Amino acid sequence: MPLPDAQTFDPVRFPGVAPDEAWPPEAFDFAAPWLAGDSLAFERGISGEIVFVRRFEALRLVLDIDNAHSALDIPPGSRDFRLLRLVPSALRLVEAVSPGDPVPPTLRGEPLPPPEDHQLYAATTALVAALERGAGEAGGAFLDALRRTPPGLNMFEVAAARCISEGGFALERMAGLAKGLQRLARAHAEVLAASAAQPDYEGMERMVTATTRVLVRDAGWSGDLLAHALRQIDPLAATPRETAENLRVAAVAMLDGDATLGAATRLAAAQAEVRDRLVDLGIFWRRLAAAWSSVHPQLTDRREVDALCRNMLRRLQLKALYRGA
Structure with missing residues (x-):
């Protein structure tokens, strides 16, 4: 089916939000004065925890986000409370959230953005390792050239050109390998991006x-x-x-x-x-x-x-x- x-499908209304109020809002515009200024930020730690950062003081405080409103003196149910509770969802889409930052468009219903460069490079690295077995002479040469090529949007074309100019491989063969692997790397990078943005x-x-x-x-x-x-x-x-x-x-x-x-x-x-x-x-x-x-x-x-x-x-x-x- x-x-x-x-x-x-089945519209969702946020708790405490008036019927005519758009939520999530456009920005993390906290009203509390102690949550103002670009020196503050929320980040996600290595283990997934939410970290409160004062950049200029090198202060990093791990927050229990479910009780962080008490530590930050934010009344439950207030608009600042609702903004604070949006932070973990936003950090699934961006690396850091500072007061005044825009709410990620995807959290407001927009489509996911294209994969970032690091996701494309991670996908390419995984593919090079996975496809080495049984690659054949031309495929092995292409994968080796790709491994030695700096990451970037044109890395597949650069690797193919290196195989043609230095290895003497046929243009048609290298072009086909580059196109196929680039399509696969892009598809896997999109999987990584969609997974990270859950x-x-x-x-x-x-x-x-x-x-x-x-x-x-x-x-x-x-x-x-x-x-x-x-x-x-x-x-x-x-x-x-x-x-x-x-x-x-x-x-x-x-x-x-x-x-x-x-x-x-x-x-x-x-x-x-x-x-x-x-x-x-x-x-x-x-x-x-x-x-x-x-x-x-x-x-x-x-x-x-x-x-x-x-x-x-x-x-x-x-x-x-x-x-x-």
């Missing part, structure tokens, strides 16, 4: 679990239908994250298997299919994951929590999103 239109699923999962715990322990809510719904979706909240990881692993496995230069066209098509599935997954879940991250387990209006539960259940019913990679 085909997927519905992701842009119009929504903040971990933040969503934590908030679903925390909200479930609060309602189940509350005598006034533990028997309510909302508490029952949360108990149902809590163990299922990991589904999109696990699907995204399985797709990434499958894309890498294609290159680690019996990949050859002769199969570049077929592999590029297979990588493009994985990319499309990762992009679809991100579009369906990005706004909802960010909205769940904006929940305060104790204070968010229960009607808004109920709406987010319904949003999640509707997405989990889209079985085509989660089929085997």
Whole structure:
């Protein structure tokens, strides 16, 4: 069964946002004066943690983003609170967020940008290592030349030209190898980019679990239908994250298997299919994951929590999103 239109499917409303207010906004325009100035930044650490940085003072403070509003003296439910809770989602798309920075367009519903140079180079490096076996004389020479070529948009043409001028290989043969490998490298780089830009699923999962715990322990809510719904979706909240990881692993496995230069066209098509599935997954879940991250387990209006539960259940019913990679 085909997927519905992701842009119009089951609209998601962020908690605490007025019906006529556009959210996410255009910029991280915090109102708190202590969150002003370009000397401050939020970054993602090596292990995925959120790091609060004062650049000129060489201060790096690891933040528990779920409780960071208390450390930064930001009232729960305020606009600054909602901006702060957008930071982890933004850091899936950019390297750092400083006060006043624009909110990444992808977080506001725009398409993903093209892969960055480092992703294209990482994909090319992986391909050179994977395709060396059974490459033949011409293929081996091309891969060796590519390995010695500085990264850049024209690295495939430069490597082919080197093989022609220095190795005496035929133009047609080298041009075909360069075109096929460039297409495959681009396709794999797009997989890497779509994987890196997946929504903040971990933040969503934590908030679903925390909200479930609060309602189940509350005598006034533990028997309510909302508490029952949360108990149902809590163990299922990991589904999109696990699907995204399985797709990434499958894309890498294609290159680690019996990949050859002769199969570049077929592999590029297979990588493009994985990319499309990762992009679809991100579009369906990005706004909802960010909205769940904006929940305060104790204070968010229960009607808004109920709406987010319904949003999640509707997405989990889209079985085509989660089929085997």
